[in-house]
Amino acid sequence: MLAIRLPEEIEKRLGDLAEKTGRTKSFYAREAIMEHLEDLEDYYLAVHRLENPPERVWSLEELEQGIDLES
Template sequence: MNKRVTIEMPDEMMKLVEEYAAEAGAAPDAYVRDVIGQHLEDLHDIALAEAAMERLRKGEDQVISSEEFWRGMDD
């Protein structure tokens, strides 16, 4: 199910949305939806990276060299 969201933005921001959407060959609403979706994916990736760094700091995970990694693939 989809939900409708209405937002206010400065005229200059809307102008940029319209320009970038036109360059991408998309309607402004589809462009904004895509931009928000990409940002949410980026936030998810950042959270995963931060969790991985925390595991490294705590010693729960370790970094290995590419040689060690590929050597393990021979098994």
């Protein structure tokens, strides 16, 4: 269960959309979260990796030597 407070204008827009489409406000809130959650996770993972670089970095040549490109 999740309860969130939205600015009045956003709450109204969400309510209007729900009414026009016959869906619930919860449906649209859930859809919006699911749509953007992966982007947010990717963003924070990228920030973490920039702030905490790996101990070892491989060159493209090293990576290519490590895999069979003919398969």
